[in-house]
Amino acid sequence: MGDRSAGHAGRSTAVSARLGALAALQHRHRTGRGQIVDSSLYEAVLQVMESLVIDYSVSGHVRERTGAILPGIAPSNVYRCRDGDYLIGANQDTVFVRLCSAIGQPDLADDPRFADHASRGRHQRMLDEIIECWTSARSIVEVEAAMIAHAIPAGRVYRAPDMVADPHFQARKSLLDIDHPRLGPIKMQNAFPFLSETPGSVRRLAPATPGVDNWEVLHEVLGLSEADYRRLVANGTV
Numbered sequence: 069m070g071d072r073s074a075g076h077a078g079r080s081t082a083v084s085a086r087l088g089a090l091a092a093l094q095h096r097h098r099t100g101r102g103q104i105v106d107s108s109l110y111e112a113v114l115q116v117m118e119s120l121v122i123d124y125s126v127s128g129h130v131r132e133r134t135g136a137i138l139p140g141i142a143p144s145n146v147y148r149c150r151d152g153d154y155l156i157g158a159n160q161d162t163v164f165v166r167l168c169s170a171i172g173q174p175d176l177a178d179d180p181r182f183a184d185h186a187s188r189g190r191h192q193r194m195l196d197e198i199i200e201c202w203t204s205a206r207s208i209v210e211v212e213a214a215m216i217a218h219a220i221p222a223g224r225v226y227r228a229p230d231m232v233a234d235p236h237f238q239a240r241k242s243l244l245d246i247d248h249p250r251l252g253p254i255k256m257q258n259a260f261p262f263l264s265e266t267p268g269s270v271r272r273l274a275p276a277t278p279g280v281d282n283w284e285v286l287h288e289v290l291g292l293s294e295a296d297y298r299r300l301v302a303n304g305t306v
Contacts, residue, residue, distance in 0.1 A: 140189035
């Protein structure tokens with residue numbers, strides 16, 4: 069998990085279009101008829117905005133930005149540790165009981181303010197302060213060990229150096245080493261998801277200079293003759 073949003077609309081639109089293409093392909097297999105897949109940036113984001121519009125439609129409630137929390141759902145937040153940030157999601161009743169044990173305060177689970185989902189939501193800020201009082205006195209490694217030992221959904225908030233150094237990323241081959249024509253050796257994301265029989269790969273990077281693919285597109289794909297291509301180059305068209 070990174071600490072900054074980066075191009076969610078573009079990625080979500082690509083995923084939406086890809087799913088649409090697969091659905092259209094399946095329809096064609098069954099019926100023999102093709103169709104248009106229409107995917108837009110704003111609608112790709114709109115579909116993951118949960119009950120934002122429903123809330124307004126039913127009650128007139130307008131959601132505000134809330135940061136890392138889920139309003140009324142607690143504890144589910146990013147908590148400060150001595151050496152970084154850590155996400156804990158323990159809002160389900162039985163998981164919350166385990167969290168109370170993990171932070172050395174088992175009696176919290178019986179406190180009327182935190183005894184059930186609704187009560188924890190009403191006292192969200194107070195509960196977050198209690199948890200952060202515990203996490204802030206410990207390192208991420210210490211907090212993570214406690215969360216794992218008590219089977220609590222949680223994870224450190226990663227930045228780029230954490231991703232590069234993580235042994236899980238390395239074992240999964242989540243990152244690739246690529247030689248860039250201008251930048252030299254770089255690391256970048258692999259092609260996901262992994263497929264057992266037809267795995268994806270990074271065959272090449274984006275062109276380092278404009279027009280690198282002109283010959284391939286105009287000649288090999290569109291059938292332009294070499295003479296015509298050279299004429300376009302000579303007169304500055306491409």
